[in-house]
Amino acid sequence: MRRGTFKDETVDYAAVGATQAPDLMQYPPERSTPAEESWRIGSGEARFQTASESLLAWVAQKGADLTVKDVRPASGPMYSGVSFDAEGNPIAPSSSEVEQRFDTDGTPFVAAGTTIVVEGRVKGFNADGELRVIFAVEEPRRVGFALGTVGGSVVSGEESFMLEWHDNDEVWFTVRAFDRPVAILYRMLPTLVRRRRRELFTRYLRAISPLYTTPA
Template sequence: MRRGTFRDETVDYAAVGATQAADLMQYPPERSRPAQERWRIGSGEDRFRTASDALLAWRAQRDGGLTVSDVRPAAGPMYSGVSFDGEGHPIAPSKLEADQRFDADGMPWVASGTTIRLHGRVKGLKADGELRVIFAIEEPRRVGFALGTVDDCVVSGEESFMVDWYENDEVWFTVRAFDAPRAFLYRMLPALITRRRKALFQRYLRAISPLYTTPA
């Protein structure tokens, strides 16, 4: 079944949560370029916990050479986010624990509805923008979240980050994304989107697993 189109007034694209769709690579949102990479980053509970904590503390972005600033947790009642099952139907995502957590520098960890500012460059290309956490998941064997563009980004879209601890004890890190060009340069040279995305994926991997294995 093809997924439906979902709208959310907090972001600048329509297919909210589509990084969770099983058919993302075959049927990406209109005018966007999909991307996905998976890496085995080790095995065992300790590796899973370490990678999960790093992910929720924004280490993929911060240790990946980007600056995370102006972290604003959702105001009012907890924003539960958006998620989908394998058939593309919306489901209620699991919630992170109620108490907000912080890293050693006092920065809030990832939580649904949080808005952040990113600053940096990737292969000479701008990576600035305002983004919002669309959903956040923390389960016994799966931890992750998705970021959606809100404003001032050269592309419009979403990226998700997931760490899974499988029954065979392997731990895998998966990043998925779809990007549609907004800036004039990207509309004229869409191949730059692929170049930028590939470089970002490698940065995320090195941040979460410095001794990473070959992509699956």
């Protein structure tokens, strides 16, 4: 089991970890637009394990037509630390160290404290930004992480990606987010925030779900 959380003052929003709040959709952080979607992406342990490996290798982001670069693991030893359970409750820290893993191309896997730079476009608008992994969790039936904005993005906020292998053998992929507009255009036209989010959710699902896989 791996758990980790990283909190740092350099993120550009205050409600760190709020994507794990059960009442996010009813009470989002101030001036933020919340969003949540869940999809059944298959069933069985093999489906869960495959999706988990993909998720931790940044496939959701890469498959969303975003370029992931400048992946920088947190400085110092990695550790199992405070995380959140399925109900959003914090879990006490542990002192055991966590080994850093890498994708086949040498890119570090998702880990608490990792900072990345993403570049791309969503609905014709800039989607560049610097993001930090706020927490990461790997459990036998639950794997996921949350990304928080550090700077350079048109919105400020957090998004979490969670895979769960339920007792009925179904595998579900859930994405939750809250966004506060930063760019002038997004502040003037808040509907663009919702459009941006809907498009990103669709892209994430297509990246992780085998139902959207196309033959090579």
